[in-house]
Amino acid sequence: MTSSPFFLQPNLSYHCTNCGKCCGDHWSLHLDNPTLDRMKKSWTVQTPKMESSQDFYVQTKESPPEYVFKCVEGKCVFLDDQNLCVMHKEWGFLQKAPNCMQYPFTFTRAPDGIRVGLLFSCEGVALADPQIYPIPLEEAQQIFPVAREIVEIGETVPLTLEKQIPFTDYQFLEKIYFQLLERDPLEDALISYGLLLDDFVKTSKMPQETLIPFYLEKSKKYSGNLRSQRSFVLTMITLLDAMRHGSSSLGFLRLFQNQMKAWFNQGVIPVHDVGQIPMKGLEKIPFPPAEEERLRTFLIQLVWRRRLLPRVSIYRGFRLICIYYSLIRFLARGLTALEGKSEISKEILLQTLDLMERYYISHNKFTDAFDPGSPYSSFFNTLFYNSALIPILVRSHL
DSSP: OOOOOEOOOTTOOOOOOOOOTTTTTOOOOEEEEHHHHHHHHHHOOOOOSSSSSTTOOEEEETTEEEEEEEETEEETTOOOSSSOOOOHHOOGGSOOHHHHHTTTTTEEEEETEEEEEEESSSSEEEEEEEESSOOOHHHHHHHOOOOOOEEEESSSSSSSSSSSSEEHHHHHHHHHHHHTSSSSSHHHHHHHHEEEEEHHHOOOOOOOOHEEEEEEEHHHOOOOOOHOOOOOOOHHHHHHHHHHTOOOOOOHHHHHHHHHHHHHHHHHEETTTTEEEEOOTTTOOOOOOOHHHHHHHHHHHHHHHHSOOOGOHHHHHHHHHHHHHHHHHHHHHHHHHHOOOOOOOHHHHHHHHHIIIIIIIIIIHHHTTTTSSSTTTTHHHHTTTOHHHHHHHHHOOO
């Protein structure tokens, strides 16, 4: 058990609904070597989906070897007809594979302690009521020592690729981010933080809380561009899909660029597991205040669990957050249009957050995209240092 303090995000909760979606259904059910070795020696239960008691894993990579739990018809062989885990019932929660125990928790360890976050792709997070189901701290503390993924942040944090700042300065920047996200409208808050961060990068002078009203007022002068945003959303979804599929050749990227032009001329954006979303007319679909608040909670949670995404630097990490904001609004409106509805509902927004978590946040390594050898590096680096990026992303309401 770690001696570091644990911090749980307020106003968020988790309660498993036994939906079974995390036990297969497009997720990669990673099986670590210690669990595999233990099960080879001791597991004797054969489920209906197994040909024998040892028919529970598949090797996906030879060197070094990697394994996943076997799935049949999209579901883990250990999932019973009530969507309950047979391994959990036979051996207990703490004997399961670390990957299975950790979901939907996230952990970020920094000098001030350990942040416990939650993934919105989990139905039990999206639907739980904080008043009834608070985040189980004891469960998080049990999982942490065996967690498969922990984000580590040290005494210095990259502001940009070229400049590091002390963690105490980072904490102040994070504090201002949370303060701004309490303001309305949300788009002004994001533009304001972008302006504040730009000034800090240029001058190295730490921003002051007293300047928040100044930046909020300044943000109102920036307008978006609907055509630019349509082009940007199409480009980002295409690139993120290419990255998710591991496509890293320049030839593949050029092929996608040509396809993007054809899609743009047709006025559609193809989205994985959704279909072709029309680009025109989406800006007329209103975003109800209740769903805007849900989106605000999600943006707070992104920073709570990843600390402004410092693995790609604070400056670029914040721009990624604005990209997520823009894509979520687009996808929510697109799903609404495809269903023939006139207003975004809670169910549609939760479906959108699930899509974002599954395909465009959790399963993409943006650190790879910025590497000099990556075919995406030129695009991303040029884009991320464009001062006009944030207003274009958040102001156009696509």
